[in-house]
Amino acid sequence: MDNTFFTENEKNIPRGTVRTRFAPSPTGYMHVGNLRTALYAYLIAKKHGGTFILRIEDTDKARQVEGAEELIYKTLAQCGIIPDESPKTGGLTPPYIQSERRGIYKQYAEYLVELGGAYRDAESPDVIRQRIPKEGTTSFSDLVFGTITTPNADLDENVLIKSDGLPTYNFANVIDDHLMGITHIVRGSEYLSSTPKYNLLYSAFGWTPPQYIHCPPVMRDKQNKMSKRHGDPSFEDLADEGFLPAAIVNYVALLGWSPGGERELYTLPELEQSFTIEGISKSPSIFDIIKLRYFNSEYIKQLSDEEFRAAAADELNKIAGYAASGENSLIIERLTKPRVDLLSGIAGLWAFLGELPEYDAELFVHAKSKSTPESAAEAIAWLAGALELAESWDNESLTAVMTELAEAHGVKKSVVMWPARIAMAGQAVTPGGATEIAVLLGKSESLRRLNIAAAKLAAGGV
RNA sequence: GGCCCGUUGGUCAAGCGGUUAAGACGUAGGCCUCUCACGCCUGAAUCACGAGUUCGAUUCUCGUACGGGUCACCA
Numbered sequence: 013m014d015n016t017f018f019t020e021n022e023k024n025i026p027r028g029t030v031r032t033r034f035a036p037s038p039t040g041y042m043h044v045g046n047l048r049t050a051l052y053a054y055l056i057a058k059k060h061g062g063t064f065i066l067r068i069e070d071t072d073k074a075r076q077v078e079g080a081e082e083l084i085y086k087t088l089a090q091c092g093i094i095p096d097e098s099p100k101t102g103g104l105t106p107p108y109i110q111s112e113r114r115g116i117y118k119q120y121a122e123y124l125v126e127l128g129g130a131y132r133d134a135e136s137p138d139v140i141r142q143r144i145p146k147e148g149t150t151s152f153s154d155l156v157f158g159t160i161t162t163p164n165a166d167l168d169e170n171v172l173i174k175s176d177g178l179p180t181y182n183f184a185n186v187i188d189d190h191l192m193g194i195t196h197i198v199r200g201s202e203y204l205s206s207t208p209k210y211n212l213l214y215s216a217f218g219w220t221p222p223q224y225i226h227c228p229p230v231m232r233d234k235q236n237k238m239s240k241r242h243g244d245p246s247f248e249d250l251a252d253e254g255f256l257p258a259a260i261v262n263y264v265a266l267l268g269w270s271p272g273g274e275r276e277l278y279t280l281p282e283l284e285q286s287f288t289i290e291g292i293s294k295s296p297s298i299f300d301i302i303k304l305r306y307f308n309s310e311y312i313k314q315l316s317d318e319e320f321r322a323a324a325a326d327e328l329n330k331i332a333g334y335a336a337s338g339e340n341s342l343i344i345e346r347l348t349k350p351r352v353d354l355l356s357g358i359a360g361l362w363a364f365l366g367e368l369p370e371y372d373a374e375l376f377v378h379a380k381s382k383s384t385p386e387s388a389a390e391a392i393a394w395l396a397g398a399l400e401l402a403e404s405w406d407n408e409s410l411t412a413v414m415t416e417l418a419e420a421h422g423v424k425k426s427v428v429m430w431p432a433r434i435a436m437a438g439q440a441v442t443p444g445g446a447t448e449i450a451v452l453l454g455k456s457e458s459l460r461r462l463n464i465a466a467a468k469l470a471a472g473g474v
Numbered sequence: 475g476g477c478c479c480g481u482u483g484g485u486c487a488a489g490c491g492g493u494u495a496a497g498a499c500g501u502a503g504g505c506c507u508c509u510c511a512c513g514c515c516u517g518a519a520u521c522a523c524g525a526g527u528u529c530g531a532u533u534c535u536c537g538u539a540c541g542g543g544u545c546a547c548c549a
Contacts, residue, residue: 037549072548139547157479166477166545174547181549205478205544228480228542235541263486266498270487274497293487296542300485303499313512351511381508414508429508437509445508 024104025193030062032196033189034088034095037069038080041246042087044238044299045200045230048264052227053198054093055265055287065192066095068109069185071178087247090257092280105192110184117179120187120217121172129216130172140173142182142209143216150208154224156292157201162208170209182206186213194222201226225289228296230267238299245301254355255304256323259311263304268297277310309353317342320349327358332366333452340452343407347444361443365452368461369438373472376434376465381426388431389469394421395432396462405455410447435465 025031034050036042057064066088068081085100097103107113121140124130133139144167151161172183179187189197204226214221229237238244245253250260258279265283266276270291278286315323321341328334334344348358363369376388383391394417402413414432418425433446436458442449450458 035549039549069549075548133547136547141547160478162478168545171547176547178547180547185549200543201479202543202549226479231542237542266486268486272488274488276486276498295480297487298485300499303486306499309512347511350513378509411508426508433509439509441510443510445510447508 029193030057030060030195031065031193032057032062032198033065033067033192033194034093034198035067035069035185035188036084037072037075038077038084039075040077040080041240041248042083043230043240043246044244044250044264044267047087047091047247047260048230048267049198049200049227050088050093051091051261051265051283052225052269052287052292053196054095055283056196056198056225056289057096058284059287062195063096063103064093065103065105065194066098066108067188067192068099069181070109070111071181071184073178083248090251091247091261092257093261110179110188113184113188114178116191117184117187118173118177121179121183124172124213124216127216129213133171136175138173138175138177139171141169142172142213144169144209144212150212152207152211152221152224154204154207154226155196155289156226156294157204160204160207162205164208164212167209167212182209183213186210189222190214190217190219196223196225198225198227201228225292227292228268228294230264231296231298233298244299250304252356254327254357255308256311256355259308260304262311263307267299268293277307305353312352312355313349315349317345320345324348324355324358327355330359331362333454334362336454339406343444343448343452347448351443364437364439364442365449368464371434371438373468375438375440376431376469378426378430381430382424383427383430385469385472387423387427388434389466390421391417391423391428391431392435392462392466392469395428395435396459396466399450399455399459399462402455405451407447407451410450414447431465432462436461 032053034053036046036050054064056062066084068084070076088095095101097105097108099108102108121130125132125140128143130140130142133141145164148164149161150164150167151159153159170182171180173179207224207226211221232238232242232244236242240246247260251257261280261283262276262278265278265287269287270293271278271286271288272291312320321328328341328344331344333340335341344362348361352358352361373385376383376385395414398413398417402409414428415425418428429446433442433449434440436446436449436453438461444452453461
């Protein structure tokens with residue numbers, strides 16, 4: 013058989029360009045490990061001015077999951093990992109979905125039989141198996157793990173074409189990677205032990221094998237990989253919880269790769285510049301959501317007011333009084349940003365604005381602020397009087413009023429501030445201080461809450 | 475079990491024959507402060523074990539232990 017028609021696509025591929033691919037099966041969620049593999053493949057391509065390809069490996073119909081392919085596109089888009097060639101965009105070497113390439117595999121398999129690299133299974137005539145030499149060894153060089161040599165006797169003669177006519181991963185993968193001109197194969201280390209078989213396939217065809225970059229797994233703990241089954245979060249779960257995609261990408265990049273220096277914060281474009289294959293680790297790494305939260309908090313703090321408003325809109329809009337005025341919005345945003353590491357839960361932080369929680373008079377006791385039920389009752393009486401007369405209701409004026417009150421009565425500022433805040437928020441810990449909360453609440457509501465506190469303290473027998 | 479791979483603090487990790495063994499998260503203590511958070515300072519905590527090689531091993535070699543991967547008509 014003539015080999016030339018098979019290589020039609022190859023002539024399209026510019027020589028010398030790096031081409032990498034992410035080749036997921038549409039079987040469900042996008043796991044953190046998967047995402048990292050995609051990221052590394054993308055970064056290696058970009059680092060070298062190359063091409064990043066998305067190929068869908070759907071040769072196992074049984075494992076197909078509805079909507080899984082869309083989720084892959086969506087996730088990559090959210091992360092900014094944009095394929096240069098994909099089923100959607102097309103490219104130099106179409107098609108990019110394996111089920112649309114079935115004819116190709118069959119032809120190559122038959123060609124391989126002619127070449128002596130494969131044969132038909134004796135028991136099942138439609139099945140084609142790889143022929144593996146009985147003697148000798150096969151070596152390949154991995155850019156992460158170094159040179160690995162395996163005795164051919166340890167290699168199985170696996171099925172290349174199944175009885176349904178579709179190829180197995182073992183075969184489709186090699187054919188596609190070659191036809192698509194993939195120069196660097198980035199994948200999980202679970203493929204390390206079958207790589208010699210793939211190299212044997214390459215040499216049986218007379219092709220040059222690609223560079224291999226096998227990545228160690230992302231673990232949930234010392235002995236288990238992360239898995240949906242164990243309840244470990246997928247990318248989507250994390251995003252839903254309020255993690256920013258940029259923070260996830262940054263954290264995941266560093267899980268199993270080190271730039272070498274002390275810097276940890278990298279945007280995607282910065283990673284594209286800095287990524288190195290040498291920095292990829294050989295040993296598995298454990299996913300630490302606590303550290304991810306740290307990255308997330310850093311990214312949240314770096315958001316501009318506009319970006320924060322957009323990212324946290326759902327939560328912010330649940331806050332009572334948030335949209336009441338531009339000033340309110342700004343106060344809430346600025347107070348929230350430095351104290352959250354997750355977007356979800358922001359509204360909960362401010363729930364007291366909507367409704368004064370039930371609280372106990374004990375809350376007015378705070379040693380460090382020198383606040384006692386007696387001093388609190390006094391301070392609240394002063395406050396009610398002074399605030400009633402207040403003409404301007406902004407942070408500066410309120411701070412001035414409260415400080416002057418404290419000075420006039422010869423007490424620490426906190427003796428006034430503490431009870432004021434407790435009275436207005438009804439809880440010990442709040443985002444923002446007494447004056448900011450008063451501004452958000454507005455004059456009448458603030459005074460109403462002050463009165464409630466006064467009554468509460470009076471009832472307490474003070 | 476065979477074969478392959480790995481092993482630096484609780485976690486991510488730097489290191490690539492000679493270092494007080496970086497840094498980050500977390501943690502402990504402190505400072506700042508109208509609470510909390512932010513920010514800042516300080517501390518505790520690591521080379522799996524045993525043999526070699528070497529003047530000298532966290533770094534090189536071998537073995538042991540432990541962990542992972544793989545041995546499908548799944549990818």
